[in-house]
Amino acid sequence: MLAALFFIGALLSFHPEDESLLSSLPWNDISSAEARNVADNIGNPFGLLGARLSAFFIRSFFGYPAILPGISLLFWGWSLFRQKSLKSALLFFLYMLFMAIDIAAMFGLTSMPFSDYLSGTIGRMMAAMLSTLIGLTGAWVLLIAVAAITSFYMGRGLISIFSENVRSARDNLGKPLGALSGWIEKRRKKKTEKARLKEEKKKLKHERNGVAENSETAVPAHSDSFAQPASPPYREDEEIFPAPSEQTGLPDLPQSYALTGAHAGVSGEPEMIISAGVHEKEADLDERRLKVKTKDREPYRFPSIDLLEKVPDDDNRIDEQHLTESKRKLLEKLNIYKIDVVRISTTVGPRVTLFEMELAPDVKVSRVKSLENDLAMALAARGIRIIAPIPGKNAVGVEIPNGKPKTVWLRSVLQVEKFKNSTLKLPIVLGKTIANEVFIADLAAMPHLLIAGATGAGKSVCINVIISSLLYACSPDKVKFVMIDPKRVELFHYQQLKNHFLVRFPGIDEQIITDPQKAVYALKCVVKEMELRYECLEKAGVRNIGDYNQRLPEEAIPYLVVIIDELADLMITAGREVEEPIIRIAQLARAVGIHLIVATQRPSVDVITGIIKANFPSRIAFQVASRVDSRTILDGSGAEQLLGNGDMLYQPSDQPKTMRIQGPYVSSDEVEAITTFIGAQNALKNMFVLPVPDLQKGNGASMSGMQDRDGRDSMFEDAARLVVMHQQASVSLLQRRLRLGFSRAARVMDQLEYSGIVSEADGSKAREVLVNSEDSLELLLRNLD
Known part of the structure; x- marks a missing residue:
């Protein structure tokens, strides 16, 4: 990145007069008195190197458009600094290189006085070649078409690259800016509320003082024994608001209830609290150490997260209308069966919404559990599931499908801080819970997993x-x-x-x-x-x-x-x-x-x-x-x-x-x-091979029928003659020709290998037959006996 900034700065500081000073100075001369004299007189602030780079690229290359590849090198360095994949940086570099060549050729077609600095030698050469080959008009059409097509096909990828960087910067800066704006808003509301309360206190104080004065003037002088003392004026810091029951004349209501309807004092449905759910902190898996060494010294590189499809943008909006309608139908059906709900809260997941209902003390949980089919019919939805009760909570849960289900993508559950920094031995991601929390389990602790379904x-x-x-x-x-x-x-x-x-x-x-x-x-x-x-x-x-x-x-x-x-x-x-x-x-x-x-x-x-x-x-x-x-x-x-x-x-x-x-x-x-x-990576040299299982043990008759006195299979010699005759050895050959089962044929093949008749297994390659003729085989078999 520093080299790219130096390169861009040197090109922007180009001085045509520097060329005459540098022409008499060799490239390798950087310490002589003449070099110091030239360095003192050149106009480029980046020294001899900056002056030579600017003169070379502007005169002999693309001219000033050479700055564009320099900008792409800056982005390349930024990707390396963040340990991101270089695929996006390479795409950006190729785009900038094409555009630099195209712009240089365009300025080469012009005759403006400053076009030499904007085209360079390569731009002039391409312009002369194109104008000679297809004419001036054809050259302009071709260059404009190349620029448009390149921008069209590469522009979409570049837009996604920059939008991703902007989104990342916005996410990183959004939290502190949001906290600051929240603090400012809180302070503003606090000041406004304080001013309002102060004004209301002053107003009430004046009203009370006025009432007291009127009462004093209305009482006769001879009725002093019945006179009530005037209320003292209220102080600024005194709390003068009456209690809720004094204001409305109604008994205090539970906080979870809301007043609905036109008449005061009529209690309505319990208030529904919508839980925000869990917001997982995102993390880039490509920022971890991707390249590691294995035991046999072969390097291994973890797959990049870019191999997975990008997650579509999700507004994470909650369909409050659907929630309110589902809540209304749910409570109406429960009221029919005289089941009172004290409090209700909802948690919206990717596919279903969980309604947590706190029941009245006299309601049995079994009554709600028996209404599963009735609730499904009332809500006109499939997949109603009742959890009675929810573990660890004083509530009954009803899971209702969402109107607009959301797809959970693998990339969204892998690219989180929880998975990146996981200390589990064998972490496996199972998905997202109803609270939108990424659930990661440890296969080593399970220790086995059974999966079943239609x-x-x-x-x-x-x-x-x-x-x-x-x-x-x-x-x-x-x-x-x-x-x-x-x-x-x-x-x-x-x-x-x-x-x-x-x-x-x-x-x-x-x-x-x-x-x-x-x-x-x-x-x-x-x-x-x-x-x-x-x-x-x-x-x-x-x-x-x-x-x-x-x-x-x-x-x-x-x-x-x-x-x-x-x-x-x-x-x-x-x-x-x-x-x-x-x-x-x-x-x-x-x-x-x-x-x-x-x-x-x-x-x-x-x-x-x-x-x-x-x-x-x-x-x-x-x-x-x-x-x-x-x-x-x-x-x-x-x-x-x-x-x-x-x-x-x-x-x-x-x-x-x-x-x-x-x-x-x-x-x-x-x-x-x-x-x-x-x-596509280099294969490991030492492959992991499982051991040969023990021979099947059974009764004496079966063992004597399958093995001879030396422990070899009774079909060992026939198998040896078969592989030598065909000069090929495989388990399937023994199965077909000798009518053996797979396990027995595999054991016979291992015995042939142990006796030196066939070579060891080498992955998917065929075994080599080490005995060339039947005479050599008979000699070998006699020696084995």
Whole structure:
């Protein structure tokens, strides 16, 4: 920024007479007597360097329009100073460069005396070339068209850049200026009120004194014994206003009541208090440290917040007319059933409004709870939900959908101070509460999350939001993902994370599992990883992964997040085989940093079994079809009244009641932009590979039928001859040709690798067959025996 200011100042201070003084002085001569003499005589206040820069750029370059790229360099430095993305600065620089060249060429077409300073050598050269090629008129038309088209296409981006800077400056200056104006207004009102009270006191004092004088003159002299003493005149500082009951003649009313109607003394509806809600402090995620080093010395850069779509401007206005109408209908229906409301307050959220009603002491809560359907009919709205009572409050809550629902965008919930400075281990953003507060949970403390709801209610978007939150908060050294997607289409975007965040499985080329049998194998690999981590914790003498990583930072173990996008399909195809590893992980894996996120669109008892529910204390319910499904997920009703499109009930593990949250929306394009940004970075050298699970144990007959006396599978030799004959090795080849199941074929492949017949797995690349001929194989097999 200082260099840009120096450059702009030097160009603005250009003196044509300086060129003659500088022509005889070499560039590298800065310390001789002649150089000092020239420096004393030049007119440019920025010295020899400023004079040479101005002479070069104005004479040999674009002329004075060269100031425009200098201004863009100033903005470039400002972006670097604020640690903002340089995309906007680059756009501004290109625009200014195009405009400088275009303006220089325009002045080159003119013959004004000062046009040489406004065109420079390049401007004159371009003007001569264009006028010769397409004529003077054509050159003017072309240059004007280039300027207009460039301004049209780049101007929109520049306007948004400057509006964002102006908005940021306004937000930063708005608070102190607002506080100052508020203080001035408060002082003005205080002075006005004080003057008014003083005037009224004087007026009342004169009236009382006048009454006293008249009463004294009206009393006869012989009735002194009955005369009342005259009231003394009031002092300036004496309070003379009567009590409310003296003014109106009415009994004192509760403060929450308002007088309505034409006749005084008729009490009306309780006053409605509208809560302002929570105003989250915004923060720029790009101002944090974005570039970090990983264990294998490969740098990793966090994704920029600019990859997410910008949040549309929201006026945050409250539809008071809709609130008043809803309140009137609500109270009318309650009055029909003789339910008195003492006080009512409202909180307006993104999708629903919460009416908190304080009931009269003699009203039973169960009476309000039984009116859920009647209130829904009276308000002509779907999704009426009654909270009776609200936890921690002496009130009953009624949630009513808003007339104009608002969309919660992922960028709006990530770009807040709470998320930027979060100290949670695995922070995930679930959305906004009814009070418009951004709700951030810690997956490490849950420790597992069950997500259920009908098709299209928002489960997959919720999973994308959770993964995106972890990608913005954690580096590849801190967290790894195991993704199981039986539907095959929900998690395919995350394939680009294979070199950074996705784990690898022994014997499997895929890193996002879609086959149910492979999913069972992958979960067993996770169980084996869990057992090995417990052994590490036991040797280190610590109780959990946090203490282990703190004690041995060089051997830090990453958190492992297992995501299953559709549990129902796995339970149907694999049944008991998939339930057993899920239950083991859910019961034991918290201390070693392995956490499950399981989603299903079929919340029935044969999918969400009692054992699974017992080990998933944290649950999210989206809209479901019936109250039975809601009870299956949350052990209570309410999910059947949700509105869909991200409207959820969240059951925390440490609270008895559910919370209503509006989940944020993230599009497929945004997810793809994030994963593409991460996937384009250098791959990590040391990939995280899960261990091989233990061989399936059973009775003696089954074991003897599958293994020989050396512990190798009975199909080991046939598999060896098959891969040598085809000179290719894969688990799918063994499955097709030898009619083996996936788990058994994977074990046979591991035995072939251990015996030196095939190479180790290298990600998605095919294994190399190390034995060239069948004769060499037979010799190797005899040596193994």
